Amino acid sequence: MKNLLIKLLHHNTRILQILLFFDLVILALHLTFGSTTPFFHLDFEQNLSTFYQxxxxxxxxxxxxxxxxxxxxxxxxxxxxxxxxLGLIFLGVDEWFQIHENIYRVFELFEWLRPSKVVEASMSMGYHSSLWILYYIPLFLIFAVWSGYWLRYFQSKLKTNVWVIIFSGLCFLTVLLMEILSSTGSYSGATYYWLVTVEELAEMLLASMLVFIGSKILSK
Structure with missing residues (x-):
C-alpha cells in the first residue's frame, strides 16, 4: 500500500495539474451559479467548495x-x-467545521484573552477585522518559521520549482489580506463578493501547492 502511494506521488506534477483543474472548476461554478445557488458559492459553508477543499x-x-x-x-x-x-488534516477539519470562526468561544475561558478584551485592544490600535486572525497569529508565525526552515533545507530538491514557493507565499499573504479587508464591513456587496472570491481561490491554490511540495519531497 505504502509503495503504491509513493509511486503515486512520483506523478506530483500531474497531481498538481489535476488539483489546479478542479480548483478552477470550483471557481467557474461559483462565478456562474454562486450568486443564485448557495451550493456553489465560495463564501457559504458545507457546500461543494467546502467538501472539495x-x-x-x-x-x-x-x-x-x-x-x-x-x-x-x-x-x-x-x-x-x-x-x-497534521497541518493539512487540521486545515481540512477547520474548513469543514469552521473552527476558526468559533475559536473565540474557547478563549472565553481565559480572562486576559476574552474576545471582548481582545476586540477592545485591537480596535484601539486600528484593527477592525476578523477576530480569529488575532487568535491564529501564533500559528501563522509557527508556520512561517517552519516553512522557511524546511524550504531552505530542501532548496536543492525544489530549486527547479522556485515559482511554487514564491506563488505559495503570495497565496498565503493574499488569503490573510483578503480576509482582513472583506471582514471590515466597509465595502459594498459587489466588492465584498470579489474580495471573498479572490480569498477562497488563493486558499484553494495554496492547499494545492502544499500538496505538491509534500509530494515532491516524498517522491525524491
Missing amino acids: SSKLIGFGMIFFLLGLSRQVKLEMKSFILPLA
Whole structure:
C-alpha cells in the first residue's frame, strides 16, 4: 500500500495539474451559479467548495501521515512530513467545521484573552477585522518559521520549482489580506463578493501547492 502511494506521488506534477483543474472548476461554478445557488458559492459553508477543499486537505494529509510513519522514511524526513500532514488534516477539519470562526468561544475561558478584551485592544490600535486572525497569529508565525526552515533545507530538491514557493507565499499573504479587508464591513456587496472570491481561490491554490511540495519531497 505504502509503495503504491509513493509511486503515486512520483506523478506530483500531474497531481498538481489535476488539483489546479478542479480548483478552477470550483471557481467557474461559483462565478456562474454562486450568486443564485448557495451550493456553489465560495463564501457559504458545507457546500461543494467546502467538501472539495476539506477532502483535498484531509485526504492528502492522511496519505502524508501514513507515509511519514513508514520505516522507509528517514527520521529527518519524518520531522518534516508528519507536521505537514497534521497541518493539512487540521486545515481540512477547520474548513469543514469552521473552527476558526468559533475559536473565540474557547478563549472565553481565559480572562486576559476574552474576545471582548481582545476586540477592545485591537480596535484601539486600528484593527477592525476578523477576530480569529488575532487568535491564529501564533500559528501563522509557527508556520512561517517552519516553512522557511524546511524550504531552505530542501532548496536543492525544489530549486527547479522556485515559482511554487514564491506563488505559495503570495497565496498565503493574499488569503490573510483578503480576509482582513472583506471582514471590515466597509465595502459594498459587489466588492465584498470579489474580495471573498479572490480569498477562497488563493486558499484553494495554496492547499494545492502544499500538496505538491509534500509530494515532491516524498517522491525524491
